[in-house]
Amino acid sequence: MPELLASMLAFALCYVAFALLALCQAPHRKAVDPLARAASLAGQFARLFVAATCLTAALIRLLEVQGSGLGAVLWALLVSASAYTLSLTLSWKPGWLRLLLRRSRTAGNTH
Template identity: 35%
Template sequence: MREVLLMLAAGVVLLLGMALLALSQERHRDRIFISNRPAALDIRAQRATAFIATGLGLPACIASQGASFGSLLWLLLLSAAALAVALTLTWRPQWLRPLAGAARIVFQRPSASTSRS
């Protein structure tokens, strides 16, 4: 049961990472955000979160299946996540719009109203 949960968590994290990486590219961003484009800092946060998420999938796969098969499983899940994001961008790109805010959760900037001088 533990192995299945780790593989499922790795798949979800890799899917999130691939979606954020796709949303950080200008072509996909223009297709999803027609009028409300994210700032450059948000794009860097999305890329950083994407690389962190794809990197976190590897230890989960290795913990689940061991080093040899776990690294192979990570590559297969990474490819499947990239294919799923590519198909989503083709048919339903608006489904990826809520994921754009995931990077803001990880790299929150302090707002002006919360900081007092």
């Protein structure tokens, strides 16, 4: 059971990471929210950092639970599956990612 939970958590982390990377690009931001403004440079770097952290955390968690051999292979498979799932989300229902865009927008505003 811990292996299944670790795999599901890793998939979720990879999916969020790729969603954040997609929201750095203007066409995807407009698809998610047509009224979205251009992302600031600091906001883009923050999204890139969080995305890299999510991908790294997924890898570390899988290496802890599954071991080095199977953990690395499973991470590679989950990365590709989450990227494919995100591409389907962006083409079918991009509005589902609006929550991530709203959170990143409010987190970037300090005034």
